Amino acid sequence: MKKATRVFYIAFALVILTVAFGVISPEIFEQATGNIRSFINTAFGWYYLTIMALLLILTLIIILSPYGKIRLGKDADRPEFSTFTWMSMLFSAGMGIGLVFYGASEPLSHFAIQPATAEPGTDEAFKEALQRSYYHWGIHVWAMYGMVALSLAFFQFRKGEPGLISSTLKPIFGKKMEGPFGTLVDVLAVFATVFGVATSLGFGAAQINGGLSYLFGMEQSYSMQMLIIGVVTLLFIISAWSGLNKGIKYLSNTNMVLAVILLILVLVIGPTMLILNMFTETFGAYFQNLISLSFQSAPLDAENRSWLDGWTIFYWAWWISWAPFVSMFIARISKGRTVREFLIGVVLTPTIFGSFWFAAFGTSGIDMEKSGFDLTSFPTEQTLFAMFSEMPIGFTMSIIAILLVSTFFITSADSATFVLGMQSTNGSLMPSNQIKILWGIAQSLVAAILLSVGGLTAVQNTIIIAALPFSFVMILMIIALFKALKTELALSKSKK
Template sequence: MTNDDDPILSPGQDNTQILGLDFHNPVFPLSALAILAFILYALVYPDAANTQLTTARGWSIEHFDWLFMIAGNLFVLLCITLIVMPVGRIRLGGDGARPEYSTMSWFAMLFAAGMGIGLMFWSVAEPVAYYTDWYGTPLNAAAHTPAGASAAMGATLFHWGLHPWAIYGVVGLSLAFFSYNRGLPLTLRSAFTPILGDRVRGWFGHVIDIVAVLATIFGLATSLGFGASQAAGGLNYLFDIPNTIGTQLAIIIGVTVVALFSVWRGIDGGVKLFSNINMVIALVLLVFVIITGSTLLFLNNLWDTTLAYVSHIVPLSNWIGRDDTTWYHGWTVFYWAWWISWSPFVGMFIARVSRGRTVREFLTAVLVVPTLVTIVWMSAFGGTALAQSAAGVGELAGGISDVSLAMFQMLEHLPLATLTSSLAILLVLIFFITSSDSGSLVIDNITAGGKIDAPRSQRVFWATLEGVIAGILLYGGGSTALGALQAGAVATGLPFTLILLVMAYSLVKGLWEEQRRLVLAKAAG
C-alpha cells in the first residue's frame, strides 16, 4: 500500500521537456556528456585509458578484496534471513497488488537479464580453465586430478550461484519496495530516502544515478563489443566466415537493430518475447547435451557438482590468509566487482517486472531458483567439458586457448555439432538483444527521473547509443579501448559496494517499519 503522504520524490519530478524528450535534469545531460567525454578519450588515447583504468581496477581489487568478500557474504545472509522472516509476507505494491507476468515469463526475464549470456561461455571455459591451471587453481587444488575437478566445479558454481544473485536481489528488492510500497520513483536514489530524507533530491542522489547510468551503459557496451568478437569467432570456427572488424560490426548492427525493434515494443512485446524464446532454445540445448553427453554422466555430475559447491562455499568465501592470491584476485574478487557494477542494471530491471510478488517469492525466485538452474546447467556443460578434458578428447584436453570457442569445442565432440553450435550462436545473439533491451529500459528509467512511461524515443536513444559505443570503440580502438571500458565499469564496483551496503541497511529499516505498520493495522481491525 502506498503511503497517503506526498512522497519526497515523485516520478518525473524536476524533469525537463525538450524536443519530445522527458528527462531528469541534470542526470540525463550529465550522463550523456560523461559518456561522450570518455568515448573521445578512449578513442584518442586507447592505451593510456586502458592502462589508467586497469590500474584503478587492480588497485581496488588488491586493496579492498576484504570489502568485496564481506559485502558478498552479507548480502547472501541478508537475503536468506528475509526469506524466512515474517517480512517475507510483505507484498510488493501492497496487499491488493498482483503479478503482471506469469511465473515462467517472469523467471525467463530475470535469468536473461541477470547472467544468461555469461553462462553460454563460462559454463565450459571456467571449469576447464581451473582444472588445467590456465590462470591458477582455486584453493591451490592440484590440476588434472579428481580433487582439482571438484574444486573447479565448486568454484565455478561459487561465482555464478548464490552470491551474485544475492547482490542483484538486494538491489532489486530495495528498488521494488521503495517504489511500489512507498510511492517513490523507480530509481536508485529512492532506496536512500529513509536515511537521507529530502536530501536525495540533491547532488548525492544525482551522483548515484549518474554513476549507475555510466556503469550500466559501459557494461552493456563492453559485453556487446566483446560478444560480437566472440560470436564472430564462433562463426569463423564453424563456417569459415572471416573474423574481421567488418563481421563484428555487422553483428553489432544486427543486434542493435533487433534490440531497437524490441525496445520500441516495450517489455511485453520485446523483452518478454525474446526471453521466452531464449528459455526454449536453452532448454533444447540443455536436454540435448544431457542425453548425448551421457545421461548417467550428467546425473553423477549433478550430485558431484552440488557436493562440490556445498563443500567449497565456506573456504571460497574466506578472505583471510588465502594462499591462492593470484587466482582469488583474478577470478573471485574480479567477479564480485563485476556483479556489483552490474547490479543497478539487473536489480532495477528485476524490480521493474516484479510488482505483485511477495518479498519471500521475490527472493526465492531471484536467489534460490537461478542457483538450482545454474547447478543443472553447469553439471551438463561444465561436467561434459571436464570429462572430455580429463579423457584427452579434443582441444579442451590442452586447456583453454580461446574462451569464445570453448563451448563450440565441447559441442564438436557430440552428435549434430554444426546444428547445436548454430543454436548456441543464436542463443548468444538473443541474449545480447534481451540485455540491450532491458538495459535501455533501465537507463531510461534513471534518466527520466523514475518514470516508466517516458517517450519511446528516449529508449531508442539509449539502445542506439549502446550499439554506437560498442561499434566505435571496436572499430577505433579495438580490444584495447573495450578493455578500458570494461576496466572502468569494474572499477565502479568499489564505490557501489559502499552504496549497496547502505542500501541494504535502508531496505531492512524500511521492511521492518512496513511490517510493524501491517501488524498494527491488523490489530486495529
C-alpha cells in the same frame, strides 16, 4: 528532450568523455584503467568478498523473518507476469550471454590451465572447477541482485516512490535525495549500467564472431564484431520500441526455451551419467564449502591471490556493476509478489539452473579434454563450438548456441535500454522510445570502442572501476531498506 532529466545529460556526457579518452589515447586509457583495476583488486578485494557474503546472510534473514509476508505493492496487488515468464525475464537479463560464453570455458580453465588450489588435470581439479563455477554464478550473485531489487520494488510499489536508486535512500537522507546528491547517486547507477552491459555485449559479439568463424570460416576480426554489434543493435532497438510486454517478454521466453533445448541436448548427447553424478557431488560440496569459499582471500598465497583477482574479484565487480540494471529490471517485473516469494524465486531458481548448466557443459568439456581433445587450445569464444564439433549433431547445436547468444544479446541490451530510460526520466515506467534508442546506441558504441582500444581486457578494467563507487550506494540501500521494512511491519501490526 521529452521528460529527460539532468541525470540523462550528465551521465550521457560522462559516458562520451570516457569513450573519447579511449579513442584519443587508447594506450594511456588501457594502462590507466589497468593500474586502477590493480589497485582496487589489492585494496578492496576483501571488501568485495565481505559485502557479497553479508548480502547473502541478509537475504536469508529476510526470507525467514516476518518481513517476508509484506507484498511488493498494495495488499490487493497480484503479479503482472506468469511465474515462467517472470523467471525467463529475470534470468535472461541477469546472466544470459555469460552462461553461454563461460559455460564450458570457465570450468575447463579451472581444471586444465589454472585451478585455484588443486593440481591441473587431477580429479580434485575437476571437482573444484565445477564448485568454483557454481560459486561465481550462484547464490551470492542472485542474493545481491535480489536485495537491491527488493529495495527498489518495495519503495516503488509499496511506498509509491519513483523507480530510482536515489529514492531508496530517503529513509536515511530524506529530501536531500531530491537534490544534487540524489542526482549523483543516479548518475553513478547509469554509468555502472552502461559499462556493465557493454562487457556482455563485447563477450556476445566476440562469441558470435567466434562461432561463425569456426563453423563457416568467416573472418574473426574487430570489423566483423562491429558488424555483429551493428546488426544486433538494430534488432534490440526494434524490440525496445515494441515495449516491455511484447519485445522483452517474447524474447525472454524464447531465450529460456532455446537454453533448455541446448541444455537437454548436451545432457543427453554428452556423458550423461558423469554429468548427473558430478552435479550431485559438486553441488553438495559447493554448499558444504560455502562459508570458506565466501571469505577466501588468500593473504599469504600470492599465486592463489592472483587467481582470485582474475576470477572471483572480477566477477563480484562485474555483478555489482550490473546491479542497477538487473535489479531495477527485476523490480519492475515483480510487482504484486510477496517479499518471501520474490527472494526465493530470484535467488534459488537461477542458482540451481545455472549450476546444472555449468555441470553439463563443464563436465562435457573436461571429459573431452581428458580423452585427448585439447579444447584449451581454442580461444575462449570458440571453446563451446569446438566441443560441439566432437558431438553428434554438433553443427545443429552450434547453430542453436549462436541463436541463443544473439537473443540473449538482444534481451540484455533491450532490458538495459529500458532501465536506463527509467533512470533518465525520473523513474517513468514507460520511458520514451527516443531516450531508449539513444541509450541503446550509446551502450553499443561503448562496447565497440572498448573492444577497439583494448579488447575485453579494457572492458573488464572499466567495469571493475565503475562498480566500486556503486557498491557504497548499495550498502546504503540495504540499510535504508531494513529501516523501512521495520517501520512497515510495525505499521501493519498497528492496523490489526
